Amino acid sequence: MGEVGLSREGRRFADLMPSRADLALDRNDFRAVCLFAACFVYALFGSPTPDRFGWAEILTGGLLALGGGAGRFREVFVSFGRRSFWRGSGQVFLLYGLSVPVIGAAFAGANMVTVLRDMVPFLFLFLPLFYVRLFEDRPGYYRTILFAVLMVGLIFSLRSLVMVDSSLCWFWCTEELLYLENMPTVLFTALFLCGAACARVMRRAGFVDLTWFGLLAALACVPLAAMALTLQRASLGAFVFYMGMVFAYLFYKRPYRALVLLVCGAVAASFVWALFSHIFVTLSDKTALVGLNQRPQEWAAVWDVVTSSPWRFLFGLGWGGEFNSPAVGELRVNFTHNFFSTMLLKAGVCGLFLSLGYILGFAEILGRLLLKNPVLGLALAAPVLIDLTLYASFKSLDFGLVLLMIPASLIYSKHSESTV
16 A cells, blocks of 8 residues: 555654665664674684584574575575676585585585584685675775774784783683684784784874874784794785885885885884894794695695595585595594685585685785775785685684675775765
8 A cells, every 4th residue: 555545643653664774774783783793702702613513603603694684695595696706606606515515425424513514614705795785785884894803813812822821821721722823814913903004104194193003013913923922934924025015015105204114113123133033043943844734745635535536526525524634644634724625625626616716706806905905905815815725714704704804895995985
Protein backbone atom coordinates (compact mmCIF):
# COMPACT_ATOMS: atom_id res chain seq x y z
CA MET A 1 0.00 0.00 0.00
CA GLY A 2 1.36 3.43 -0.89
CA GLU A 3 1.42 6.41 1.42
CA VAL A 4 -1.77 7.74 -0.25
CA GLY A 5 -3.72 4.89 1.34
CA LEU A 6 -2.41 5.54 4.86
CA SER A 7 -4.45 7.34 7.50
CA ARG A 8 -3.11 10.52 9.09
CA GLU A 9 -2.04 8.52 12.16
CA GLY A 10 -0.41 5.93 9.94
CA ARG A 11 1.58 8.58 8.09
CA ARG A 12 2.76 10.07 11.39
CA PHE A 13 3.89 6.63 12.55
CA ALA A 14 5.66 6.00 9.23
CA ASP A 15 7.53 9.29 9.61
CA LEU A 16 8.85 8.10 12.97
CA MET A 17 10.23 4.87 11.53
CA PRO A 18 13.89 4.86 10.42
CA SER A 19 14.50 5.12 6.70
CA ARG A 20 16.39 2.50 4.72
CA ALA A 21 19.45 4.79 4.71
CA ASP A 22 19.30 5.08 8.50
CA LEU A 23 19.10 1.32 8.85
CA ALA A 24 22.11 0.94 6.55
CA LEU A 25 24.09 3.31 8.73
CA ASP A 26 23.09 1.36 11.82
CA ARG A 27 24.16 -1.90 10.20
CA ASN A 28 27.51 -0.39 9.27
CA ASP A 29 28.02 0.81 12.83
CA PHE A 30 27.25 -2.67 14.10
CA ARG A 31 29.61 -4.30 11.62
CA ALA A 32 32.42 -1.91 12.52
CA VAL A 33 31.94 -2.57 16.24
CA CYS A 34 32.01 -6.34 15.65
CA LEU A 35 35.18 -6.09 13.57
CA PHE A 36 36.97 -3.94 16.14
CA ALA A 37 35.81 -6.12 19.04
CA ALA A 38 37.07 -9.23 17.26
CA CYS A 39 40.48 -7.60 16.81
CA PHE A 40 40.53 -6.55 20.47
CA VAL A 41 39.75 -10.05 21.77
CA TYR A 42 42.22 -11.58 19.32
CA ALA A 43 45.01 -9.19 20.30
CA LEU A 44 44.65 -9.71 24.05
CA PHE A 45 43.74 -13.37 24.31
CA GLY A 46 44.03 -15.03 20.89
CA SER A 47 46.66 -17.13 19.20
CA PRO A 48 47.50 -16.80 15.48
CA THR A 49 47.76 -20.59 15.05
CA PRO A 50 46.09 -22.18 18.09
CA ASP A 51 46.62 -25.84 18.92
CA ARG A 52 42.96 -25.98 19.97
CA PHE A 53 39.95 -23.69 19.67
CA GLY A 54 39.25 -21.99 22.99
CA TRP A 55 36.78 -19.32 24.04
CA ALA A 56 38.89 -16.51 22.53
CA GLU A 57 38.96 -18.15 19.10
CA ILE A 58 35.24 -18.94 19.21
CA LEU A 59 34.34 -15.40 20.29
CA THR A 60 36.61 -13.86 17.66
CA GLY A 61 35.11 -16.02 14.92
CA GLY A 62 31.57 -15.27 16.10
CA LEU A 63 32.17 -11.52 16.06
CA LEU A 64 33.67 -11.67 12.58
CA ALA A 65 30.71 -13.70 11.32
CA LEU A 66 28.23 -11.23 12.85
CA GLY A 67 30.10 -8.31 11.36
CA GLY A 68 30.15 -9.97 7.95
CA GLY A 69 26.37 -9.86 7.83
CA ALA A 70 23.87 -12.14 6.15
CA GLY A 71 23.58 -9.82 3.17
CA ARG A 72 27.29 -10.04 2.44
CA PHE A 73 27.18 -13.83 2.73
CA ARG A 74 24.43 -13.92 0.10
CA GLU A 75 26.35 -11.58 -2.18
CA VAL A 76 29.60 -13.55 -1.88
CA PHE A 77 28.11 -17.01 -2.35
CA VAL A 78 25.18 -16.35 -4.68
CA SER A 79 25.71 -13.16 -6.71
CA PHE A 80 27.84 -13.45 -9.86
CA GLY A 81 27.39 -10.05 -11.49
CA ARG A 82 30.11 -7.82 -12.93
CA ARG A 83 32.73 -6.92 -10.34
CA SER A 84 36.37 -6.01 -10.00
CA PHE A 85 39.02 -8.61 -10.79
CA TRP A 86 40.08 -9.27 -7.20
CA ARG A 87 36.47 -9.73 -6.06
CA GLY A 88 35.56 -12.06 -8.90
CA SER A 89 38.69 -14.16 -8.59
CA GLY A 90 38.29 -14.22 -4.81
CA GLN A 91 34.72 -15.42 -5.09
CA VAL A 92 35.70 -18.30 -7.40
CA PHE A 93 38.69 -19.18 -5.20
CA LEU A 94 36.50 -19.22 -2.08
CA LEU A 95 33.85 -21.47 -3.64
CA TYR A 96 36.57 -23.82 -4.90
CA GLY A 97 38.22 -23.98 -1.48
CA LEU A 98 34.92 -24.79 0.21
CA SER A 99 34.19 -27.66 -2.15
CA VAL A 100 37.07 -29.52 -3.85
CA PRO A 101 39.59 -29.64 -0.92
CA VAL A 102 36.73 -30.55 1.43
CA ILE A 103 35.82 -33.50 -0.78
CA GLY A 104 39.48 -34.48 -0.91
CA ALA A 105 39.68 -34.39 2.89
CA ALA A 106 36.58 -36.57 3.17
CA PHE A 107 37.96 -39.20 0.79
CA ALA A 108 41.33 -39.19 2.56
CA GLY A 109 39.72 -39.55 5.98
CA ALA A 110 41.61 -36.52 7.31
CA ASN A 111 41.42 -35.63 10.99
CA MET A 112 38.58 -33.16 11.57
CA VAL A 113 40.63 -30.91 13.87
CA THR A 114 43.41 -30.69 11.28
CA VAL A 115 40.83 -29.94 8.58
CA LEU A 116 39.44 -27.08 10.66
CA ARG A 117 42.94 -25.75 11.31
CA ASP A 118 43.31 -25.48 7.53
CA MET A 119 39.85 -24.16 6.69
CA VAL A 120 39.59 -21.40 9.29
CA PRO A 121 42.79 -19.65 8.10
CA PHE A 122 41.57 -20.15 4.53
CA LEU A 123 38.40 -18.22 5.38
CA PHE A 124 40.48 -15.41 6.91
CA LEU A 125 41.89 -14.77 3.43
CA PHE A 126 38.47 -13.52 2.36
CA LEU A 127 37.88 -10.87 4.99
CA PRO A 128 38.14 -8.28 2.17
CA LEU A 129 35.21 -9.89 0.35
CA PHE A 130 32.98 -9.69 3.40
CA TYR A 131 34.07 -6.33 4.81
CA VAL A 132 35.13 -4.08 1.94
CA ARG A 133 31.53 -2.87 1.46
CA LEU A 134 31.72 -1.38 4.96
CA PHE A 135 34.43 1.03 3.78
CA GLU A 136 32.69 1.73 0.50
CA ASP A 137 29.58 2.81 2.43
CA ARG A 138 31.48 4.57 5.22
CA PRO A 139 35.08 5.43 4.22
CA GLY A 140 35.63 7.06 7.61
CA TYR A 141 35.71 3.62 9.21
CA TYR A 142 39.11 3.14 7.60
CA ARG A 143 40.60 4.86 10.63
CA THR A 144 38.94 2.23 12.81
CA ILE A 145 40.50 -0.71 10.97
CA LEU A 146 43.87 1.08 10.84
CA PHE A 147 43.78 1.60 14.60
CA ALA A 148 42.67 -2.01 15.12
CA VAL A 149 45.54 -3.41 13.05
CA LEU A 150 48.07 -1.20 14.83
CA MET A 151 46.59 -2.28 18.17
CA VAL A 152 47.00 -5.95 17.27
CA GLY A 153 50.58 -5.35 16.16
CA LEU A 154 51.52 -3.48 19.34
CA ILE A 155 49.83 -5.92 21.73
CA PHE A 156 51.34 -8.93 19.96
CA SER A 157 54.75 -7.26 20.24
CA LEU A 158 54.25 -6.68 23.97
CA ARG A 159 53.12 -10.27 24.45
CA SER A 160 56.20 -11.50 22.59
CA LEU A 161 58.51 -9.35 24.71
CA VAL A 162 56.83 -10.51 27.92
CA MET A 163 57.33 -14.15 26.99
CA VAL A 164 61.04 -13.57 26.32
CA ASP A 165 61.55 -12.65 29.99
CA SER A 166 59.97 -15.27 32.26
CA SER A 167 60.04 -12.88 35.23
CA LEU A 168 57.38 -10.79 33.48
CA CYS A 169 55.12 -13.79 32.78
CA TRP A 170 52.08 -13.24 34.92
CA PHE A 171 49.26 -12.93 32.40
CA TRP A 172 50.16 -13.78 28.83
CA CYS A 173 52.58 -16.65 29.22
CA THR A 174 51.82 -20.08 27.81
CA GLU A 175 53.76 -23.17 26.86
CA GLU A 176 52.26 -23.03 23.35
CA LEU A 177 54.52 -21.60 20.63
CA LEU A 178 52.64 -18.53 19.40
CA TYR A 179 55.13 -16.97 16.94
CA LEU A 180 53.57 -13.56 17.61
CA GLU A 181 56.59 -11.64 16.33
CA ASN A 182 56.17 -13.36 12.92
CA MET A 183 52.76 -11.86 12.34
CA PRO A 184 52.26 -9.37 9.50
CA THR A 185 50.52 -6.90 11.83
CA VAL A 186 53.73 -6.61 13.86
CA LEU A 187 55.87 -5.75 10.83
CA PHE A 188 53.20 -3.43 9.43
CA THR A 189 53.00 -1.59 12.74
CA ALA A 190 56.77 -1.01 12.86
CA LEU A 191 56.88 0.15 9.24
CA PHE A 192 53.80 2.35 9.28
CA LEU A 193 54.60 4.09 12.56
CA CYS A 194 58.14 4.96 11.43
CA GLY A 195 56.94 6.05 7.99
CA ALA A 196 54.10 8.14 9.43
CA ALA A 197 56.49 9.78 11.91
CA CYS A 198 58.88 10.81 9.13
CA ALA A 199 56.09 11.96 6.84
CA ARG A 200 54.58 14.11 9.60
CA VAL A 201 57.82 15.99 10.19
CA MET A 202 58.30 16.39 6.44
CA ARG A 203 54.98 18.22 6.13
CA ARG A 204 55.42 20.49 9.16
CA ALA A 205 58.05 20.80 11.86
CA GLY A 206 56.23 22.56 14.68
CA PHE A 207 56.25 21.54 18.31
CA VAL A 208 53.13 19.38 17.97
CA ASP A 209 54.55 17.62 14.91
CA LEU A 210 57.85 16.91 16.63
CA THR A 211 55.94 15.56 19.62
CA TRP A 212 53.99 13.23 17.37
CA PHE A 213 57.23 12.20 15.69
CA GLY A 214 58.75 11.21 19.03
CA LEU A 215 55.61 9.34 20.12
CA LEU A 216 55.23 7.37 16.89
CA ALA A 217 58.94 6.55 16.75
CA ALA A 218 58.85 5.35 20.38
CA LEU A 219 55.84 3.12 19.67
CA ALA A 220 57.60 1.68 16.61
CA CYS A 221 60.45 0.53 18.88
CA VAL A 222 58.11 -2.00 20.52
CA PRO A 223 57.56 -4.22 17.42
CA LEU A 224 61.16 -3.60 16.35
CA ALA A 225 62.41 -4.91 19.69
CA ALA A 226 60.18 -7.99 19.41
CA MET A 227 61.50 -8.78 15.92
CA ALA A 228 65.12 -8.11 16.89
CA LEU A 229 65.08 -10.24 20.05
CA THR A 230 63.66 -13.19 18.11
CA LEU A 231 65.99 -12.65 15.12
CA GLN A 232 63.35 -12.21 12.42
CA ARG A 233 65.74 -11.77 9.50
CA ALA A 234 63.17 -11.14 6.77
CA SER A 235 61.22 -8.64 8.87
CA LEU A 236 64.31 -6.70 9.96
CA GLY A 237 65.63 -6.69 6.40
CA ALA A 238 62.27 -5.39 5.19
CA PHE A 239 62.43 -2.60 7.78
CA VAL A 240 65.87 -1.46 6.58
CA PHE A 241 64.74 -1.57 2.95
CA TYR A 242 61.50 0.27 3.78
CA MET A 243 63.26 3.10 5.61
CA GLY A 244 65.68 3.47 2.71
CA MET A 245 62.80 3.73 0.24
CA VAL A 246 60.90 6.18 2.47
CA PHE A 247 63.92 8.44 2.82
CA ALA A 248 64.48 8.32 -0.94
CA TYR A 249 60.85 9.31 -1.56
CA LEU A 250 60.94 12.09 1.05
CA PHE A 251 64.26 13.36 -0.34
CA TYR A 252 62.65 13.54 -3.78
CA LYS A 253 59.71 15.53 -2.37
CA ARG A 254 61.60 17.84 0.04
CA PRO A 255 65.36 17.29 -0.14
CA TYR A 256 66.52 19.82 2.47
CA ARG A 257 64.15 18.68 5.20
CA ALA A 258 64.86 15.04 4.36
CA LEU A 259 68.59 15.68 4.83
CA VAL A 260 67.92 17.20 8.25
CA LEU A 261 65.80 14.20 9.17
CA LEU A 262 68.51 11.84 7.94
CA VAL A 263 71.18 13.59 10.02
CA CYS A 264 68.97 13.45 13.12
CA GLY A 265 68.36 9.75 12.51
CA ALA A 266 72.08 9.09 12.11
CA VAL A 267 72.84 10.92 15.37
CA ALA A 268 70.18 8.92 17.22
CA ALA A 269 71.50 5.66 15.74
CA SER A 270 75.03 6.44 16.92
CA PHE A 271 73.89 6.18 20.53
CA VAL A 272 72.69 2.60 20.01
CA TRP A 273 75.32 1.55 17.49
CA ALA A 274 76.65 -1.16 19.79
CA LEU A 275 73.19 -2.73 19.91
CA PHE A 276 72.85 -2.57 16.12
CA SER A 277 76.27 -4.19 15.71
CA HIS A 278 75.32 -7.01 18.09
CA ILE A 279 72.06 -7.66 16.25
CA PHE A 280 73.83 -7.66 12.87
CA VAL A 281 76.47 -10.12 14.05
CA THR A 282 73.81 -12.40 15.56
CA LEU A 283 71.77 -12.34 12.36
CA SER A 284 74.88 -13.12 10.33
CA ASP A 285 75.64 -16.09 12.58
CA LYS A 286 72.08 -17.35 12.19
CA THR A 287 72.29 -17.03 8.41
CA ALA A 288 75.57 -18.94 8.35
CA LEU A 289 74.05 -21.65 10.54
CA VAL A 290 70.62 -22.22 8.97
CA GLY A 291 70.85 -20.52 5.56
CA LEU A 292 67.42 -20.43 3.92
CA ASN A 293 65.85 -22.76 6.50
CA GLN A 294 65.33 -25.53 3.93
CA ARG A 295 62.74 -23.51 1.97
CA PRO A 296 63.83 -24.84 -1.48
CA GLN A 297 63.84 -28.40 -0.11
CA GLU A 298 60.33 -27.84 1.24
CA TRP A 299 59.11 -26.90 -2.23
CA ALA A 300 60.75 -30.03 -3.65
CA ALA A 301 59.04 -32.20 -1.03
CA VAL A 302 55.64 -30.69 -1.86
CA TRP A 303 56.25 -31.28 -5.57
CA ASP A 304 57.11 -34.93 -4.93
CA VAL A 305 53.85 -35.39 -3.02
CA VAL A 306 51.52 -33.73 -5.52
CA THR A 307 53.08 -35.39 -8.57
CA SER A 308 52.59 -38.87 -7.12
CA SER A 309 49.18 -39.10 -8.85
CA PRO A 310 47.13 -37.11 -11.41
CA TRP A 311 44.37 -36.50 -8.84
CA ARG A 312 46.80 -35.00 -6.35
CA PHE A 313 48.41 -32.90 -9.04
CA LEU A 314 45.10 -31.37 -10.12
CA PHE A 315 43.28 -31.13 -6.79
CA GLY A 316 45.84 -31.67 -4.02
CA LEU A 317 45.56 -33.65 -0.78
CA GLY A 318 42.57 -31.69 0.50
CA TRP A 319 42.30 -29.78 3.76
CA GLY A 320 44.08 -31.56 6.59
CA GLY A 321 46.61 -33.14 4.22
CA GLU A 322 50.06 -33.67 5.73
CA PHE A 323 53.58 -34.33 4.47
CA ASN A 324 57.10 -34.77 5.83
CA SER A 325 58.63 -31.29 5.75
CA PRO A 326 62.39 -30.75 5.49
CA ALA A 327 61.88 -27.25 6.95
CA VAL A 328 60.95 -28.74 10.36
CA GLY A 329 63.30 -31.71 10.51
CA GLU A 330 61.18 -34.08 8.39
CA LEU A 331 58.30 -33.94 10.87
CA ARG A 332 54.85 -34.68 9.47
CA VAL A 333 52.98 -31.36 9.38
CA ASN A 334 49.96 -29.84 7.68
CA PHE A 335 51.55 -26.56 6.55
CA THR A 336 54.38 -25.10 4.51
CA HIS A 337 56.20 -21.78 4.84
CA ASN A 338 55.00 -20.55 1.47
CA PHE A 339 51.43 -19.62 0.59
CA PHE A 340 51.61 -20.97 -2.94
CA SER A 341 53.23 -24.28 -2.00
CA THR A 342 50.49 -24.73 0.62
CA MET A 343 47.82 -24.12 -2.00
CA LEU A 344 49.52 -26.59 -4.33
CA LEU A 345 49.69 -29.19 -1.57
CA LYS A 346 46.11 -28.79 -0.36
CA ALA A 347 44.23 -27.69 -3.50
CA GLY A 348 46.42 -28.82 -6.39
CA VAL A 349 47.34 -26.92 -9.52
CA CYS A 350 43.75 -25.73 -9.91
CA GLY A 351 43.77 -24.17 -6.46
CA LEU A 352 47.24 -22.75 -7.03
CA PHE A 353 46.16 -20.84 -10.15
CA LEU A 354 43.00 -19.57 -8.46
CA SER A 355 45.00 -18.36 -5.47
CA LEU A 356 47.50 -16.68 -7.78
CA GLY A 357 44.67 -14.79 -9.48
CA TYR A 358 43.31 -13.61 -6.14
CA ILE A 359 46.71 -12.36 -4.97
CA LEU A 360 47.40 -10.66 -8.30
CA GLY A 361 44.19 -8.69 -7.77
CA PHE A 362 45.61 -7.29 -4.54
CA ALA A 363 48.94 -6.63 -6.24
CA GLU A 364 47.12 -4.45 -8.77
CA ILE A 365 45.43 -2.48 -5.95
CA LEU A 366 48.78 -2.12 -4.18
CA GLY A 367 50.30 -0.71 -7.35
CA ARG A 368 47.67 2.03 -7.47
CA LEU A 369 48.03 2.68 -3.74
CA LEU A 370 51.80 3.04 -4.04
CA LEU A 371 51.30 5.86 -6.55
CA LYS A 372 48.93 7.67 -4.18
CA ASN A 373 50.62 6.98 -0.83
CA PRO A 374 54.04 5.29 -1.08
CA VAL A 375 54.62 5.33 2.70
CA LEU A 376 51.44 3.36 3.39
CA GLY A 377 51.66 1.23 0.25
CA LEU A 378 55.16 -0.03 1.05
CA ALA A 379 54.18 -0.70 4.66
CA LEU A 380 51.40 -2.99 3.41
CA ALA A 381 53.39 -4.60 0.60
CA ALA A 382 56.31 -5.77 2.77
CA PRO A 383 54.41 -8.06 5.21
CA VAL A 384 52.23 -9.46 2.42
CA LEU A 385 55.25 -10.35 0.28
CA ILE A 386 57.14 -11.92 3.20
CA ASP A 387 54.19 -13.99 4.39
CA LEU A 388 53.40 -15.22 0.91
CA THR A 389 56.94 -16.49 0.35
CA LEU A 390 58.86 -17.06 3.60
CA TYR A 391 56.61 -17.38 6.66
CA ALA A 392 53.59 -19.52 7.47
CA SER A 393 51.87 -16.45 8.94
CA PHE A 394 49.42 -16.35 6.04
CA LYS A 395 47.52 -18.91 8.14
CA SER A 396 46.41 -16.23 10.59
CA LEU A 397 43.74 -13.62 11.10
CA ASP A 398 46.51 -11.01 10.88
CA PHE A 399 47.10 -11.79 7.22
CA GLY A 400 43.41 -11.38 6.42
CA LEU A 401 43.38 -8.03 8.24
CA VAL A 402 46.38 -6.77 6.26
CA LEU A 403 44.72 -7.91 3.01
CA LEU A 404 41.57 -6.03 4.04
CA MET A 405 43.68 -2.92 4.63
CA ILE A 406 44.75 -2.86 0.96
CA PRO A 407 41.39 -2.13 -0.74
CA ALA A 408 40.21 -0.15 2.30
CA SER A 409 43.27 2.12 2.03
CA LEU A 410 42.64 2.79 -1.65
CA ILE A 411 38.96 3.53 -0.99
CA TYR A 412 39.86 5.97 1.77
CA SER A 413 42.55 7.60 -0.36
CA LYS A 414 40.09 8.21 -3.20
CA HIS A 415 37.49 9.51 -0.76
CA SER A 416 39.99 11.93 0.77
CA GLU A 417 40.92 13.25 -2.67
CA SER A 418 37.28 13.75 -3.63
CA THR A 419 36.49 15.73 -0.46
CA VAL A 420 39.49 18.07 -0.67
